[in-house]
Amino acid sequence: MADKPKVAFYWCASCGGCEEAVVDLEEQILKVVDAVDIVLWPVAMDFKRSEIEAMPDGSIAVAFINGGVRMSEQEEWVHMLRRKSQMVVAFGACAHLGGIPGLANLNNRQQVFDTVYQNVPSQDNQAHTVPGEHSRMDGHTLELPRFWDEVKALHQVIDVDYYLPGCAPPPALIWAAIEAILTGTLPPKGAVLSPNKACCDDCPRKDSKPDKIELTEIKRPSTHIADPELCFMAQGFICMGPATRSGCGNPCIEGNMPCRGCMGPMDDVFDQGAKFLSAFASILAPKTEAEIDKLLDQIPDPVGTFYRFSLPTSLLHRRRTGATV
Amino acid sequence: MATTTIPVTTAFEPRIVAFFCNWCTYTASDLAGTARLAYEPNAPVIRVMCSGRIDPQFVLKALQEGADGVLIGGCHPGDCHYQEGNYKTLRRFRLLKRILTQFGVDDARVRLEWISASEGDRVQHVINEMTDQLRTLGPWHARN
Numbered sequence: 001m002a003d004k005p006k007v008a009f010y011w012c013a014s015c016g017g018c019e020e021a022v023v024d025l026e027e028q029i030l031k032v033v034d035a036v037d038i039v040l041w042p043v044a045m046d047f048k049r050s051e052i053e054a055m056p057d058g059s060i061a062v063a064f065i066n067g068g069v070r071m072s073e074q075e076e077w078v079h080m081l082r083r084k085s086q087m088v089v090a091f092g093a094c095a096h097l098g099g100i101p102g103l104a105n106l107n108n109r110q111q112v113f114d115t116v117y118q119n120v121p122s123q124d125n126q127a128h129t130v131p132g133e134h135s136r137m138d139g140h141t142l143e144l145p146r147f148w149d150e151v152k153a154l155h156q157v158i159d160v161d162y163y164l165p166g167c168a169p170p171p172a173l174i175w176a177a178i179e180a181i182l183t184g185t186l187p188p189k190g191a192v193l194s195p196n197k198a199c200c201d202d203c204p205r206k207d208s209k210p211d212k213i214e215l216t217e218i219k220r221p222s223t224h225i226a227d228p229e230l231c232f233m234a235q236g237f238i239c240m241g242p243a244t245r246s247g248c249g250n251p252c253i254e255g256n257m258p259c260r261g262c263m264g265p266m267d268d269v270f271d272q273g274a275k276f277l278s279a280f281a282s283i284l285a286p287k288t289e290a291e292i293d294k295l296l297d298q299i300p301d302p303v304g305t306f307y308r309f310s311l312p313t314s315l316l317h318r319r320r321t322g323a324t325v
Numbered sequence: 326m327a328t329t330t331i332p333v334t335t336a337f338e339p340r341i342v343a344f345f346c347n348w349c350t351y352t353a354s355d356l357a358g359t360a361r362l363a364y365e366p367n368a369p370v371i372r373v374m375c376s377g378r379i380d381p382q383f384v385l386k387a388l389q390e391g392a393d394g395v396l397i398g399g400c401h402p403g404d405c406h407y408q409e410g411n412y413k414t415l416r417r418f419r420l421l422k423r424i425l426t427q428f429g430v431d432d433a434r435v436r437l438e439w440i441s442a443s444e445g446d447r448v449q450h451v452i453n454e455m456t457d458q459l460r461t462l463g464p465w466h467a468r469n
Contacts, residue, residue, distance in 0.1 A: 106427060274381040277424065281416040287402065292419045302420065303427040315385035320429035320468035 005061035005182075007032075008040035008052070009091075010081055012074040013101040013151060014067030018092040019043040021168035022064075028175055035182055036061070049077075052084060060085040062181055064164075068094040068101045068312065069152045073145035082158040089177065089193075093167040093262045095154040096192070097272075098312025100167070102151040103304060105311050105318035109149045150318045151311075163192040167262035167309060170249050194247030196267050199259050202246045205231050214285035218298040221257055232258040233283065238305055243269070243276035262309045271315045273306035280306075339393040339459035341368035343452070344383065346376045348406040350398025350440040350448065357445035364449040365456040368396055376400070376437075377410030381421045384435055393465045394434040396455055398448075401439040411439070433458040434465060 011019065025032065039060060040047045063085040069075055082088055093099040104112055117123060117130045135142045154160050164177055177193045180186045187193075200206055209231040219226075219236040226232060232239035232253075240261030241253075248263050265272035286292045299305060307314050345351040351372045357364065373379060376399025384395045397418065405411040418437045425435055436455060440447045 281420045287412045302423045315389045316428045
């Protein structure tokens with residue numbers, strides 16, 4: 001038992017879907033459990049922080065960390081796991097790119113608190129109580145983690161060895177990564193463990209894409225039902241496929257939903273949203289400013305659409321509020 | 326002994342990255358030079374073959390790496406050397422502006438101008454005007 005490599009799973013700002021993806025390995029998870037010794041997995045097993053702290057540095061073979069980094073406690077945990085681990089894998093879109101929690105980077109801490117603890121219609125908080133970092137009660141001081149102004153992807157906080165993309169990472173990619181780790185056949189450090197080509201390349205609808213697309217209307221899945229066989233872009237739906245890495249197995253397309261971009265950009269792309277914007281604007285029909293603006297009005301939230309999973313790792317990272325520091 | 330003091334200016338001077346298309350706006354800036362039209366030195370020019378070559382990533386990368394503004398210059402609609410390039414520029418620019426607004430980038434920081442090869446005076450006017458506006462706005466990187 002003692003010589004089996006030690007593996008840790010940890011979660012930061014995430015939804016739990018990445019944990020679900022591990023369980024989705026189904027019976028293959030038994031092979032994982034045979035091959036490794038799981039020393040940390042908060043969602044499934046009871047381990048204490050002090051137990052990990054007591055382990056020698058570098059004693060964990062691999063730490064799989066999911067979720068964006070949003071609070072001081074998460075930052076402390078990932079720094080500790082970095083010290084204790086020989087290899088860190090950013091697991092899933094939030095650790096890889098910032099993910100859905102990263103959309104909060106269009107607001108700062110104060111705006112998030114105002115919305116959540118004050119302004120939402122379901123909130124009745126007449127005493128204006130908000131979580132503080134230090135509270136006195138019965139002579140004791142209670143501490144809560146600090147909530148940062150912005151969400152960060154894992155590599156913006158600690159050194160990351162590999163990235164497993166996706167929301168959540170598909171079981172086939174997880175299994176391929178685990179096999180590569182166990183057999184020592186990993187690509188060079190820093191690689192995203194998924195093929196470096198666009199989703200469109202694997203798309204079952206790719207033959208239906210016409211040579212030239214000129215859109216006069218932009219459709220949304222909430223207002224239009226898509227044809228189940230035609231290229232989404234040709235139909236006027238925003239499909240992130242051209243600016244998104246493949247390897248997901250196209251579950252969204254099979255479910256008649258356009259790609260939302262969770263696998264992130266391909267290598268050498270600095271900014272997934274800008275790259276998609278560039279491709280998408282080129283297939284719009286209008287040529288005058290007034291007509292273009294009228295068509296673009298049909299995209300209610302461009303940043304939320306083009307940077308749905310990648311806002312913290314975009315070139316600008318977050319909204320600037322305008323106050324000079 | 327008399328000493329000469331060289332005045333050190335601490336006033337903010339904006340840095341503007343100008344992407345000009347080879348066929349129109351770059352030629353116009355060349356004409357401005359030939360005609361000895363003086364204008365602010367705040368906007369070094371990067372020549373591209375067509376304004377349609379300007380990936381929106383270039384604009385964001387410039388802002389990320391320290392520019393206070395980005396100026397894009399291309400041929401007037403209908404005059405593109407490659408027929409359609411500047412229409413793509415216009416569509417990308419209109420969509421990019423919406424994203425920049427959401428990121429909190431002031432409207433005056435990123436600008437698109439159609440300037441033909443004969444409009445050297447327009448290059449002078451636009452660069453002077455944009456430099457002035459950005460002096461008032463202040464540095465982009467000081468924004469929280």
